[in-house]
Amino acid sequence: MLLLVYGSRLIRKPWFGILHKILTSSILRTQETHYSKSCIFQKRISLSNVFSKSYYTIYSNSDRPKSLMLSRLVLPMAIPGVVPLLRKREVRIKVICATCRWRTSLCSSWVQWSKVGKLGDSCRRLSTGSDLPKGKKSTGKGKGPITWKSLLVTFGIGGMFLMGMQYVKNEKELAIAKERKKALGKASIGGSFDLIDSKGQPCSSQDFHGQWVLLYFGFTHCPDICPDEIEKMVQVVEVLEKQENASKIVPVFITVDPERDNVEAVASYTKEFSPKLIGLTGSKEQIQKATRAFRVYFSAGPRDDDDDYIVDHTIIIYLIDPEGQFVDYYGQNRTAEEIASSIQLNMAKYQKMNKKSWF
Amino acid sequence: MSFPNKEQRQRCWNSRDRYWECLDKNNDDASKCKVYRNMYETECPSQWVKHFDRKRQYLQLKDRIQNEGAAFVKIRTELSTQSSSA
Numbered sequence: 001m002l003l004l005v006y007g008s009r010l011i012r013k014p015w016f017g018i019l020h021k022i023l024t025s026s027i028l029r030t031q032e033t034h035y036s037k038s039c040i041f042q043k044r045i046s047l048s049n050v051f052s053k054s055y056y057t058i059y060s061n062s063d064r065p066k067s068l069m070l071s072r073l074v075l076p077m078a079i080p081g082v083v084p085l086l087r088k089r090e091v092r093i094k095v096i097c098a099t100c101r102w103r104t105s106l107c108s109s110w111v112q113w114s115k116v117g118k119l120g121d122s123c124r125r126l127s128t129g130s131d132l133p134k135g136k137k138s139t140g141k142g143k144g145p146i147t148w149k150s151l152l153v154t155f156g157i158g159g160m161f162l163m164g165m166q167y168v169k170n171e172k173e174l175a176i177a178k179e180r181k182k183a184l185g186k187a188s189i190g191g192s193f194d195l196i197d198s199k200g201q202p203c204s205s206q207d208f209h210g211q212w213v214l215l216y217f218g219f220t221h222c223p224d225i226c227p228d229e230i231e232k233m234v235q236v237v238e239v240l241e242k243q244e245n246a247s248k249i250v251p252v253f254i255t256v257d258p259e260r261d262n263v264e265a266v267a268s269y270t271k272e273f274s275p276k277l278i279g280l281t282g283s284k285e286q287i288q289k290a291t292r293a294f295r296v297y298f299s300a301g302p303r304d305d306d307d308d309y310i311v312d313h314t315i316i317i318y319l320i321d322p323e324g325q326f327v328d329y330y331g332q333n334r335t336a337e338e339i340a341s342s343i344q345l346n347m348a349k350y351q352k353m354n355k356k357s358w359f
Numbered sequence: 360m361s362f363p364n365k366e367q368r369q370r371c372w373n374s375r376d377r378y379w380e381c382l383d384k385n386n387d388d389a390s391k392c393k394v395y396r397n398m399y400e401t402e403c404p405s406q407w408v409k410h411f412d413r414k415r416q417y418l419q420l421k422d423r424i425q426n427e428g429a430a431f432v433k434i435r436t437e438l439s440t441q442s443s444s445a
Contacts, residue, residue, distance in 0.1 A: 220362035223407040224414075227368060265362060272365045301406075308406045 178353060190318070190326030191293030195254065195282040198267035203280055205324055212249040212347065213320040217296045219257035219311045220269040225332065227273075233317055234274040235336040240343060247322070247347050252278045256298035256313045258287045294318060294326075319343055321350055363404065371403035375411050382415075 197203040214233050218226035233251045240246040253270055255261035261269075261281050270279035281287070291298060298313035317339065319328040327346050330339045363371065378399040381392035389396065400408055 221404070221406070223403075223410045224372070227365075260362075268364075269362060304405055304409075306405065308404055310406050310410055 174353065174355075181353070189293075189295055189329075190320060190324070192324070193254075193280075193286070193290035193293060195280040195286055195290060196263060198263060198270065198279050200263050203278075208250065208252070208320070209324050210322050212247055212322060212343070213318075214249060214251045214343075215254065215294070215318040215320060216252070217254050217256050217291060217294070217298070217313055217316075219255050219313070220261050220265050221257065221308070221310065223310065225315055229315060229317060229332065230270075230273050230277065232336045232339070234277060236339045236343065237274075237276060239336060239340040243340075243344060245348075246344055247351075249343065250278060251276060252280060254280045254287070254290055256287060256291060256296065257300070257311050258282060258284050259300075319346060321346075363407075367402075371399075371407060374399040374402040379415060 192205045194202060194204045214236065216226075216229055216233055218230065230251075230253060237249055237251050240249050251274070253266070255266055258281060263281060266279035266281045270277040280290075282290070290296075296314045296316070298311055301310045301312060303309045315332045317330040318326060319330070319342075321327045327350070328342060330342070334342075374395070378392055378395040381395045382389065385391040403411070
């Protein structure tokens with residue numbers, strides 16, 4: 001077991017000083033010097049020599065002639081009970097050396113080891129040779145200004161700085177994007193509606209908040225376009241459900257033919273396409289309010305002998321975000337794949353805009 | 360009056376497609392496709408028949424514009440306005 005013995009004071013940092021004091025005060029008593037600059041080196045001393053003496057005093061031949069003594073270390077052998085535990089024949093002593101900040105190897109060569117007979121003796125300079133094992137005069141390893149610690153600190157601070165920069169940059173971009181959305185984004189399409197769902201329960205636009213909505217206006221007697229578009233809408237939802245990063249999205253059908261499309265008709269009509277498809281109907285006024293919000297045109301054509309008629313209407317699929325805001329629209333010419341990828345793009349944009357800040 | 364369900368819709372569309380196919384083959388001579396026309400009219404609601412007839416006219420016009428160019432539109436503006444309302 002090697003015992004590290006700390007001498008003098010460490011780097012002049014408050015936490016380091018406290019840590020050092022805690023470490024040393026229990027084992028050693030030190031006399032501290034008052035040098036502001038210091039460096040550390042290590043020396044090994046043969047235990048056989050250590051055992052016989054009560055303590056060592058360490059001298060430094062610093063460039064301040066008047067402050068020769070660095071510190072006096074009382075080695076653990078002075079404490080009863082510690083000695084038997086020391087099985088190894090060597091003790092490593094760590095010495096803080098003054099005024100040679102970067103030249104550790106130089107510093108270590110300056111320091112002289114000396115044996116002192118008993119506690120309280122004044123500092124006497126002795127030659128090194130007699131006490132130290134051969135060839136182990138200095139193990140300072142020539143520490144330069146770049147150490148692992150300093151590298152770590154540099155990268156730590158550098159990394160934090162970079163992350164900070166990145167964060168500020170992202171915040172700025174987000175602010176610009178939000179500003180842009182405010183400036184030109186908000187089309188006066190979309191809005192609230194109060195309708196009736198397939199169970200006859202009232203269903204408003206509020207009920208869809210928190211999820212994405214694909215909205216299509218049509219009617220159950222629609223000859224060809226509505227079934228195609230609803231089919232496409234269901235397909236889009238199925239494609240998106242397979243994507244892991246896509247949010248939940250609901251397809252919604254609102255009739256523009258409230259006269260014929262009652263709750264039952266809409267329910268059975270939507271069920272044919274997908275159980276996920278939500279069909280909404282309502283009174284003429286309710287439907288009018290909803291279509292007006294989405295700028296949907298609809299007009300019933302001339303009636304024939306069977307009182308049958310075709311309703312001409314806008315063929316557009318609307319995309320609504322979880323806050324109930326209109327985001328995008330898709331005409332008849334867009335394929336399901338195109339719509340699905342566009343929705344994914346819009347979802348990603350929305351997530352970026354609404355990402356919670358770190359702090 | 361209830362709406363045509365999925366099956367009825369499909370049947371109607373199929374009979375319409377057969378009729379249109381016949382017209383394509385016979386250079387739009389409706390007299391040669393009477394059988395298909397009758398089937399088509401029984402499978403589809405009369406409003407749908409009207410709608411699809413207009414649609415065919417419109418599609419044919421669209422086709423001609425695409426193939427023969429815009430010069431054709433100038434001559435036949437009446438027809439194009441009529442058809443686009445479909």
